[in-house]
Amino acid sequence: MFTDLTRHGQAHLRAGEHAAAATLLHDALALWRGPAGENITATGTLTQQLADLDEQRVIATEDFIDARLALGATSSLLHDIRALVLDQPLRDRPWEQLMRALYLTGDPAGALGAYQKARKSFNEALGIEPSGRLQQLQGSILQRDELAIARLAS
Structure with a gap:
C-alpha cells in the first residue's frame, strides 16, 4: 500500500x-x-x-x-523541514528545501544561514563541500534570482 x-x-x-x-x-x-x-x-x-x-x-x-x-x-512546512534536516543532516535535499522555504517566506538571511550550517555539517562529517546544486541555490539566493531558485526546485 x-x-x-x-x-x-x-x-x-x-x-x-x-x-x-x-x-x-x-x-x-x-x-x-x-x-x-x-x-x-x-x-x-x-x-x-x-x-x-x-x-x-x-x-x-x-x-x-x-x-x-x-x-x-512554505511557512507551514518549516517545522517539518527542520525536523527532516535534523534527522538527515547529510542529505542535500532537506537542506535545499529548508533554504528555499526560508527564502520564500521572506527570510533570505535565514536561507543563507541554513547553507552555512549545511556546509559545516558536510565539512565536519565528510570533509566535503555541499553539492553543486546547493552552491547554485546559495548563489541564486545571494543574487535574489527568483527564476533560478524556481528552476532549481524542479
Missing part, C-alpha cells in the same frame, strides 16, 4: 500535478508508525530490507515537501 501510494504520488509530482502528489504522498506517509521493523531484531537480508523501507520513507517525505512547497505552503 505504502509503495503503491508513493509510486503514484511521485508520478504526479513528476507530471507537475502537485495537489494530487501531495495528497497521495500524505496518505502514504500516514501509514507509518515509526521506524521500519522497530520491534524486530533483524539480521542479514532483513536488515537491508528495513533500511530500504526507511530510505523509501525519507524520499517520500522529501517528495511530499516538494509538492507542498510547489503549492505555496
Whole structure:
C-alpha cells in the first residue's frame, strides 16, 4: 500500500500535478508508525530490507515537501523541514528545501544561514563541500534570482 501510494504520488509530482502528489504522498506517509521493523531484531537480508523501507520513507517525505512547497505552503512546512534536516543532516535535499522555504517566506538571511550550517555539517562529517546544486541555490539566493531558485526546485 505504502509503495503503491508513493509510486503514484511521485508520478504526479513528476507530471507537475502537485495537489494530487501531495495528497497521495500524505496518505502514504500516514501509514507509518515509526521506524521500519522497530520491534524486530533483524539480521542479514532483513536488515537491508528495513533500511530500504526507511530510505523509501525519507524520499517520500522529501517528495511530499516538494509538492507542498510547489503549492505555496512554505511557512507551514518549516517545522517539518527542520525536523527532516535534523534527522538527515547529510542529505542535500532537506537542506535545499529548508533554504528555499526560508527564502520564500521572506527570510533570505535565514536561507543563507541554513547553507552555512549545511556546509559545516558536510565539512565536519565528510570533509566535503555541499553539492553543486546547493552552491547554485546559495548563489541564486545571494543574487535574489527568483527564476533560478524556481528552476532549481524542479
